[in-house]
Amino acid sequence: MDKNVDILIVGAGISGIGIAAHVLRNCPGRQFEIIERREAHGGTWDLFKYPGIRSDSDMSTFGYNFKPWQKTSVLASGNAIKGYIGEVIDEYKLKEKIHFGHQVVSANFDSSIKKWIVELIDRDQKKQTWQANFIVGCTGYYNHDQGFQPEFAQQDQFKGQIVHPQHWPENLDYSDKKVVIIGSGATAITLVPAMVKTGAGHVTMLQRSPTYIASIPSIDLVYDKMRKILPEKVAYQLTRARNIGVQRGIYAIAQKQPKLVRKLLLKAVEMQLQGKVDMKHFTPNYNPWDQRLCVVPDGDLFKALREGKASVATDTIDHFTETGVQLKSGQHLDADIVVYATGLEIQIMGGIKASVDGKAINTSKHMLYNGIMVSDIPNMAMIIGYINASWTLKVDIAADYICRLLNHMDQHNYDVVVAKGDEREMLEDTVMGSLSAGYIQRAVNVMPKQGKHAPWKITNNYLADKKDLKKAGFDDPTLQFTRAESQPKSQSKIKLVS
Known part of the structure; x- marks a missing residue:
């Protein structure tokens, strides 16, 4: 056995580093190690390098509750977020706990010794075997090796360059070139103004259907003023509480009065476009929050469109040509570069082959207890964040x-x-909820499922979850505890189901 670990945290991104800091703060008697397959911390914020990469959540709530984001920027660049995570690593002396260049290949819980046997490959491609008491999966929900890239007819005829944002080429030269970005989600609406600002000749966003997009200020002026007259901690806490309330309020109103929220969102976009762009490109055929709401800082996307440096096409692809993309409407989009901002390839636990006593675990056949513990799997937790916050x-x-x-x-x-x-208790809906986005629909055969009632039902309600988890006790008969040399607390044997 190469290493014996108490708690094994898989992933050194924002989830893994957050968990590690909390364990240090609240469980001083527990030892842990962090496995990271990449050569740097940050996860998503180290992987994605495309122009303009940023958060799509405000940083007062995206930052950890124990480390205030003390800048007035509402959204933050990928580099800034990675730097913020790095500060936590330094402050909590976590670097010595992170094993970079190590990938977990498989993990099997051995009931005879009540431990996980974990197989890894290190940076030298040597196999290692670790033993762990408890595993916390902090790998997010997508495949880091490849994004979702649909096949289009005759795309091999295209003489230009095809790029996926997940693997942006270093020093890609798009100066004065015609760029077509396929997609209309958060990545696409970030790329369009960023590439315009950094020299692209013209950028076209090609979408099958419109997305709800809201413009928000890039600087939080209220927070900026508060921190000048109030202690920094108080100003931050007030800002964080306000933004949590706003997030929850908008989502709740959208669920109860979708027509009103739709009207307000579309009116705001119309004001941004100033009659320069047809509203059909920004009028979705679904209700707000049936898919995740996208945001742009200071209306930068709309500015690029108004100035004619970018455009939108709402259509479907018939086929690729040597010089671009032929649409089914008959329109042809000339392109030197085509960017597939088509989403993520869903994957759970970083593709680890997990099992219990040699029996493979199919995560789509399990639920999450309190949104955290994987049902019927010993000593395993999984971190999946909110879809609406x-x-x-x-x-x-x-x-x-x-x-x-x-x-x-x-x-x-x-x-x-x-x-x-x-x-x-198990429903067909996944823990990601009922969003109709493509990547959610592709997750059905991978993601853990929803339950009908608590503690298996995922509400995506932070305020309710915070209250419920804080007071949640451990005398629930659903939880079965075992001592090393004894039967479970309930005196009945644990039946492990995969």
Whole structure:
């Protein structure tokens, strides 16, 4: 055995580093190690290098609850977020805990020894075998090796360059070139103004259907004023509370009064476009928050469109040509570069082959207890953030819950915990909710499922989750605890179901 680990955190992105900091703060008696397949921390914020890469959540809520984001920028660049995560690593001396260039290949829970046997490959391509008591998956929900890239007819005839934002070529030269970006989500609406600003000749966003897009200020002027008259901590807490309330309020109103929210969103876009662009390109055929709402800072996307440096085409691709993209409407889009901003390839636990006593785990056949613990799997937690609020809000409250659980196990000398699932509770919807976005629909055969009732039902309501998880006890009969040399607390054997 190469290494014996108490808690194995898989991933050194915003989830993994957040969990590690919380464990250090709240479980001083627990030892942990962090596995990171890349050669740097940051996860998403290290992988994506495309122009303009930024958060699409405000930084007062995207930052950790224990480390205020003390800048007035509402959104932040990828480099700034990676730097912020790096500050946490330095402050909590986590670098020595991170094993860069190490990839977990498989993990099998061995019931005879009540531990995970983890197979890894290190940066020298040598195999290692680790033993771990508890695993926390912090790998997000997409495949880092490849994005979702649909095949289009005759795309091999195209003489230009095809690029996916997930693997942006270093020093890609798009100066004065015609660029077509396929997609209309957060990546596409970020790329369009960023490439315009940095020298592209003309950028066209090609979309099958429109997306709801809201313009927000790039600088939080209210926070800027508050921090001049109030203590920094107070100003930050007030700003964070306000933004959490606004996020939740907009989502709740959109669910109750979709027509009103639709009208307000479309009116705001119309004012931004100033009659220079047809509103058909920004009028979705679904209700707000049936798909995630996209945001742009200071209306930069609309500015690029108004000035004629960018355009939008709402159509479907018939086929590629040597010089661009032929649309089914008959229009041809000339292109030197085509960017596939077509989304993510969904993957859970970083593609790790997980099993219990040699029996493979199919994550789509499981639920998440309190949105954290994988049903019927011993000593395993998984971090999946919110679809309608900042990802990190879930990281913080999930970490607090995990720490309380670990402390409870220490106090009672428990080695194993299993959240016993009930197949009658399982729904077809995944933990990502009922959003109609393509990447959500592609997740059906991978993502854990929703349950009908608490604690298996995922509400995507941060305020409710924060309250419920804070008061959640561990005397729930759903949770079965085991000591090393004894039967479960309930005196009945644990039945492990995959």
